[in-house]
Amino acid sequence: MFEEKTLEKIKAETQKWEEGTVSKALSRSPERKKVFTSISNIPVERLYTPLDISRLDYSRDLGYPGEYPFTRGVQPTMYRGRFWTMRQYAGFGSARESNERYRYLLEQGQTGLSVAFDLPTQAGYDSDHPLSMGEVGKVGVAIDSIEDMRVLFHQIPLDKVTTSMTINAPASVLLAMYLAIAEEQNVSFDKVGGTVQNDILKEITVRGQYIYPPKPSMRLTVDLIEYCFKNVPKWNTISISGYHIREAGATAAQEMAFTIADGIAYVQACVDRGMEVDSFAPRLSFFFNAFTNVLEEVAKFRAGRRYWARVMKERFGAKNPRSMMMRYHVQTGGVTLTAQQPLNNVVRVALQAYAAALGGCQSLHTNSYDEALCLPTEQAVTVALRTQQVVAEESGAALTIDPLAGSYFVEAMTDRIEAEIDEYIKKIDAMGGTLAAIEQGFIQKEIQNSAYRFQKEIESGDRVYVGINKYTMEEPPPTNLLQIDMAVGEVESAKLANLRSERDESQWKKALDGLREVSQTDQNVLPAVIEAVKARATIGEICDVWRDIYGEYRPKEFV
Amino acid sequence: MAPASKIKIIVAKPGLDGHDRGAKLLARVFAEAGMEVVYTGLRQTPEMIVETALQEDADVVGLSSLSGVHNYFFPKVVQLLKNKGLDDVIVVGGGIIPKEDVEGLEASGVKGIFGPGTPTTEIVDFIKTNARSRN
Numbered sequence: 001m002f003e004e005k006t007l008e009k010i011k012a013e014t015q016k017w018e019e020g021t022v023s024k025a026l027s028r029s030p031e032r033k034k035v036f037t038s039i040s041n042i043p044v045e046r047l048y049t050p051l052d053i054s055r056l057d058y059s060r061d062l063g064y065p066g067e068y069p070f071t072r073g074v075q076p077t078m079y080r081g082r083f084w085t086m087r088q089y090a091g092f093g094s095a096r097e098s099n100e101r102y103r104y105l106l107e108q109g110q111t112g113l114s115v116a117f118d119l120p121t122q123a124g125y126d127s128d129h130p131l132s133m134g135e136v137g138k139v140g141v142a143i144d145s146i147e148d149m150r151v152l153f154h155q156i157p158l159d160k161v162t163t164s165m166t167i168n169a170p171a172s173v174l175l176a177m178y179l180a181i182a183e184e185q186n187v188s189f190d191k192v193g194g195t196v197q198n199d200i201l202k203e204i205t206v207r208g209q210y211i212y213p214p215k216p217s218m219r220l221t222v223d224l225i226e227y228c229f230k231n232v233p234k235w236n237t238i239s240i241s242g243y244h245i246r247e248a249g250a251t252a253a254q255e256m257a258f259t260i261a262d263g264i265a266y267v268q269a270c271v272d273r274g275m276e277v278d279s280f281a282p283r284l285s286f287f288f289n290a291f292t293n294v295l296e297e298v299a300k301f302r303a304g305r306r307y308w309a310r311v312m313k314e315r316f317g318a319k320n321p322r323s324m325m326m327r328y329h330v331q332t333g334g335v336t337l338t339a340q341q342p343l344n345n346v347v348r349v350a351l352q353a354y355a356a357a358l359g360g361c362q363s364l365h366t367n368s369y370d371e372a373l374c375l376p377t378e379q380a381v382t383v384a385l386r387t388q389q390v391v392a393e394e395s396g397a398a399l400t401i402d403p404l405a406g407s408y409f410v411e412a413m414t415d416r417i418e419a420e421i422d423e424y425i426k427k428i429d430a431m432g433g434t435l436a437a438i439e440q441g442f443i444q445k446e447i448q449n450s451a452y453r454f455q456k457e458i459e460s461g462d463r464v465y466v467g468i469n470k471y472t473m474e475e476p477p478p479t480n481l482l483q484i485d486m487a488v489g490e491v492e493s494a495k496l497a498n499l500r501s502e503r504d505e506s507q508w509k510k511a512l513d514g515l516r517e518v519s520q521t522d523q524n525v526l527p528a529v530i531e532a533v534k535a536r537a538t539i540g541e542i543c544d545v546w547r548d549i550y551g552e553y554r555p556k557e558f559v
Numbered sequence: 560m561a562p563a564s565k566i567k568i569i570v571a572k573p574g575l576d577g578h579d580r581g582a583k584l585l586a587r588v589f590a591e592a593g594m595e596v597v598y599t600g601l602r603q604t605p606e607m608i609v610e611t612a613l614q615e616d617a618d619v620v621g622l623s624s625l626s627g628v629h630n631y632f633f634p635k636v637v638q639l640l641k642n643k644g645l646d647d648v649i650v651v652g653g654g655i656i657p658k659e660d661v662e663g664l665e666a667s668g669v670k671g672i673f674g675p676g677t678p679t680t681e682i683v684d685f686i687k688t689n690a691r692s693r694n
Contacts, residue, residue: 119575119576119577119626120575122575123575123602131574131575131604132575133631134628134631134632135574135575135626135628138626138627138628139626139627203577206577207577208577208578208579208602209577247578248579249580335580338675338676339655339676372655372675373655373657374627374657375627448584448587451583451584452584455584455588459678459680467676468676469678477658478657478658481657481659555600555601557598557600559583559586559587559596559598
């Protein structure tokens with residue numbers, strides 16, 4: 001971007017500044033540290049100048065919003081058209097309680113829903129299964145059958161609201177229930193919009209909600225992608241997730257690198273199925289974390305968008321620009337929140353939301369300040385939503401597109417993170433691909449090492465965390481925490497018993513037999529899953545069919 | 560420290576919770592502090608955890624829960640250990656555990672609860688002080 005002559009001049013002047021002005025200042029008072037690093041342990045220099053981005057080619061590396069390589073954003077007008085979707089992840093207790101919370105959030109100006117399911121639902125167990133004991137309705141809503149789903153979306157029009165569902169191993173079951181409810185509301189499939197997470201690889205590496213071994217899991221993932229691009233064209237068929245990778249301890253660059261590695265594995269699996277890359281790739285979406293170091297996060301998002309665009313174009317031969325766009329949801333960093341002095345978390349979340357906006361997210365969840373203590377209360381949820389409304393309406397982040405572009409530091413950081421992503425992808429390719437790298441524990445160990453290093457930095461005091469290792473104080477125990485009714489499990493079990501005695505036995509059996517049959521062939525399972533949920537088969541019953549056929553996954557632990 | 564006097568600890572994840580960053584990190588910290596560590600992995604029932612403690616002749620069981628099920632699982636593990644005659648095996652726990660739950664958990668026999676932000680050195684010291692003597 002700069003003439004050779006200009007660069008030489010700047011080089012000479014920089015040297016002069018360092019040897020003169022800086023060294024004089026340093027002799028009077030040294031800097032606070034010998035080496036400064038970002039929270040992801042990337043060394044950060046005293047000053048960035050054109051010299052640090054001398055190889056940057058504007059047209060090649062940055063370009064324009066809505067155009068390849070999408071470094072500056074995926075939409076041509078970004079937030080000048082409309083703000084990101086404000087989508088708070090919520091759900092707890094019974095379907096009825098969660099439905100009330102959703103309608104409250106929609107009344108408060110939230111623009112999309114994001115459903116949190118309880119762990120039994122995520123692991124494909126009914127509420128009355130022995131492994132569900134104590135867990136029903138705890139970290140999300142308990143959904144056993146289409147009956148619960150109908151209550152969950154009571155008075156919520158599925159053609160007006162888009163819904164994101166954090167569901168992976170049993171993603172097709174919950175999608176099938178959602179589509180069946182849409183049908184009951186007379187909403188045709190082409191008007192239904194939303195997302196299922198459907199990202200099994202990160203369940204295996206970091207999140208733990210797997211059911212089946214990797215290969216059959218990938219088959220179910222691809223079935224869903226294939227079914228939707230033919231039948232539910234506005235559905236985001238997967239949300240390839242770095243969020244949990246970061247939560248598990250990864251650095252910003254590792255978060256992006258391992259997410260892209262997972263993305264490559266999914267695209268390859270779909271291509272191997274015989275699908276044309278431009279047929280399904282426009283519906284792929286991503287999900288990332290945002291920590292408090294605003295500039296590093298912005299660089300991460302920009303680097304990820306550019307790298308993914310190149311992967312899709314060069315590696316997979318995509319022709320449709322939409323296939324090359326990394327569209328993503330952001331959630332602020334749960335793991336950055338402290339139980340100590342919890343109100344400080346409001347500030348962390350605000351900075352993280354600001355980073356997400358400056359980085360160009362498509363939708364955003366802001367965490368509640370009390371999440372290191374309990375599931376969020378209504379007051380904390382409201383503050384969280386207001387935080388992103390302040391960022392959108394008041395901060396100025398939405399006025400112009402990619403406002404940090406051209407910052408010597410942000411561009412240098414973007415390049416640096418992209419280089420680290422590239423190094424990881426090459427390493428993973430050399431190991432035989434993402435599944436092989438996971439099998440060997442490579443990805444898990446890299447993440448755990450970062451988590452360990454971070455913990456050591458905190459405990460040695462090398463890295464300051466406010467309220468944890470500095471600026472600590474005695475405080476009274478927090479009050480007004482959200483309590484989940486322990487009786488949800490019993491209520492759900494009673495409902496299940498009722499469902500099982502009431503439903504049409506022969507129709508139910510026929511549907512499950514049909515599912516079993518198709519699951520043993522190469523045909524897409526989705527139509528059979530939809531039939532099964534309509535015949536009031538439960539999530540546990542459907543997942544058991546696949547447990548019988550595919551077996552259950554038992555991971556190797558790498559500690 | 561002679562190998563025979565090493566403290567043996569089971570680090571376990573009860574229930575369906577998948578948040579294992581803390582459990583894995585502590586497994587490593589305990590090993591570096593000279594303890595013998597067995598990490599169970601995810602989805603452990605109280606029965607499985609107690610069976611592992613018995614098989615491994617453990618001195619300590621460390622439980623980690625971030626999904627709000629500690630009041631259900633932690634006391635159950637303590638009870639099952641007692642039923643097996645392992646009264647001198649101490650149980651410690653950590654995760655997202657509201658302060659108001661700590662008293663009840665301790666009353667049920669959990670020896671120590673460590674919330675978010677606790678320095679790992681504090682946990683190691685606590686275990687070294689409270690684990691049964693191997694001599």
